[in-house]
Amino acid sequence: MSENTMDYQxxxxxxxxxxxxxLGCMNFGDATGEPEAFGIMDRAVELGVNFFDTADVYGGPQKPDMEQGFGTSEEIVGKWLKKSGHRDDIVLATKAYQPMGLGPNDRRLSAYHLKRACEASLRRLQTDHIDVYQMHHVDRSTPWEEIWQAMEQLVAEGKITYVGSSNHAGWDVATGQMTATARNTLGLVSEQSLYNLTNRAVEQELIPALEHFGIGLIPWSPLAMGVLAGRPEDGEKTERRALQSDVYDAVADQLDAYESLCAELGHSPAEVAQAWLLHQPVVSTVIAGSRTTAQLEAAVDALHVSLDDSALDELDRIWPGPGTAPMSYSW
Incomplete structure (x- = not known):
């Protein structure tokens, strides 16, 4: 693979x-140990990957009664930043919302929690600022005025630069953005959501909202937990096969058609799945939650896959989307 053939937008x-x-760093500290994580991040920089995405809760069990492992991913990224000297070469994104302790205010999006969560992330990341600070999930029990007051304060203090959301519905994004506009602030620049060929629900209402407000989409799980990487070959390590066996069976006919199309195109199923996302105008960057350097390199290869109208139409036929609301369900 040639070095630094990355495209930017x-x-x-x-x-x-x-x-x-x-680069998605969710696996760091869990499926991927620190030495291998360092290697992945080194390789990412070599390949021109500049968007690094993590979250305060990544790296351990995500349960409110289990604290072990919380913050491990951020800690690994922070150690790498200090060792590598690449802080100014990357766009560093992290998230807050999930439980980070046993207290009633150790979670969600209150101004109380956002202030402390941001400061704790900065300590773990060993940096003085976060480039894109994301709300990991919608919190409808906290008013947007409170959330924006907290985010504006963090921006004013130089602790964060941009604000993004994640796992928000279209009306949540619209409400949040209109509230920010009324406060004369930039508001949201990105939304990170589940989006892939097998799960296109966001096309109904979320994506139209993002397009209207100029908010970039960051898809997570682009390979649908490995399903869109195709069926494991005979003799391949069977961990993924065992994990997804029921899922493979449920979409067997679609997978047959999909794998045949990918063979005709001359690209792997994983490359085609990620290339399809890259062809969606609203998508700003596709998160590759790589557990190994090889997986990262394979994700970057998707940049060189060009899908013509015929291929895109066939992918729509195999993995149909819901359409956009309200036309998708009304006369």
């Missing part, structure tokens, strides 16, 4: 340029 309507393939 704006994160939503912002002036910030991010690599079309982003």
């Amino acid at each position: 704006h994160l939503g309507r912002s002036g910030l340029l991010v690599s079309k393939i982003g």
